[in-house]
Amino acid sequence: xxxxxxxxxxxxxxxxxxxxxxxxxLARHGATVAVNYAENAEAANSLVTxxxxxGAKSFALQAQIGSASETSRxxxxxxxxxxxxxxxxxxxxxxxxxxxxxxxKLSDTTVEDFDRxxxxxxxxxxxxxxxxxxxxxxxxRVINISSGASKRPATVFGAYAMSKxxxxxxxxxxxxxxxxxxxxxxxxxPGWTATEANAxxxxxxxxxxxVESQTALGRLGMPDDxxxxxxxxxxxxxxxxxxxxxxxxxxFKLL
Numbered sequence: 001x002x003x004x005x006x007x008x009x010x011x012x013x014x015x016x017x018x019x020x021x022x023x024x025x026l027a028r029h030g031a032t033v034a035v036n037y038a039e040n041a042e043a044a045n046s047l048v049t050x051x052x053x054x055g056a057k058s059f060a061l062q063a064q065i066g067s068a069s070e071t072s073r074x075x076x077x078x079x080x081x082x083x084x085x086x087x088x089x090x091x092x093x094x095x096x097x098x099x100x101x102x103x104x105k106l107s108d109t110t111v112e113d114f115d116r117x118x119x120x121x122x123x124x125x126x127x128x129x130x131x132x133x134x135x136x137x138x139x140x141r142v143i144n145i146s147s148g149a150s151k152r153p154a155t156v157f158g159a160y161a162m163s164k165x166x167x168x169x170x171x172x173x174x175x176x177x178x179x180x181x182x183x184x185x186x187x188x189x190p191g192w193t194a195t196e197a198n199a200x201x202x203x204x205x206x207x208x209x210x211v212e213s214q215t216a217l218g219r220l221g222m223p224d225d226x227x228x229x230x231x232x233x234x235x236x237x238x239x240x241x242x243x244x245x246x247x248x249x250x251x252f253k254l255l
Contacts, residue, residue: 003235005030008082008091012036012065012128013098015043017195018145021223022095023047025231027056031093032085034078035060038098057085065098065124075131091135093234096125096167097145101197106158114159121163126170138182141234144171145226146187148249164189168245175243184242186233191249193221216251225250 009026013019015037024047027033033051035058037044044060051058059081063074079089099121102113129142136142146164153161168187175185192211194202201207202220212218229248232238 002030003237004093004231007031007093007234008034008086009093009095009234010034010036010061010078010091010128010132011095011097012124013038014095015040015047015060017197018190018193018223018226019095019097020047021227022097022230023058024051025224025227026093026095026234027051027058028054029231029235030056031234032057034058034081036065036074036098037062038064059085065128066119067124068127071124071127071131074128075135079135089135090137091132092137092139093141093143094129094132094136095143095145095230095234096128098124099145099164102160103156104159105155109159117159117163118166121160122166122170125167129170129174133178133183136183139236139239140178140181140183141238142171142174142178142183142185143230143233144168144185144187145230146171146189146245148189148191148247148252150189151245151247152253171245172243179242184233184238186238186242187245188226188229188233189245189247189249190226191215191221191247191252193223193226195223211252214253214255215249216254219250221248221250 009031011023014023014035023033048058061077064070082089149157149161150164171187
């Protein structure tokens, strides 16, 4: 498959979990993938090695999402890499995947917890998107990784849900603003997906059974379930889809 041949994609928070699966999927569809990571250089470099082993083009970029200065450094690195590799600076696909979670009631959430959630999940995506749009032409794609919690905030996900709901609003505002430029903007909202972030919770068999019993397809999601949806939105087949909130949860809470 080469639907994304000659396209350049930046995936934030791509060294592990859903971001890693998205990077894999976009690369297998032919895109050159810039793998952003915050701290785990070993995981990011191993992903680049995996992608190069299947004939894909990829490189890693270290930067903390949420900081204006780090965002500038991220795109300086991206510009240098693209200039060296392709002779031009152009970004076709942005996946705002980097994010952090938080378990706890709103009444127990500290100001520090709140600021960290919004700095990375909301402000970080905003800053990265602004810089990406300076390098994106007609036909570009912005894909924000939201959460099913943004529509159904459980008691223990309140602050996290708020940060993702703000991201959904950004999706709608940008989709309207960027329509004249031919750039689509969409949100993908995973449900319960098996990643390192919830590994501890998944050790509790009762939690897993409870989630599966409320999911129409009867299982937890896997990172590649989300990556497939992202790859569709990144493709030409999704050129008429913008401003949408697409839940990829296997039908969580339908039962």
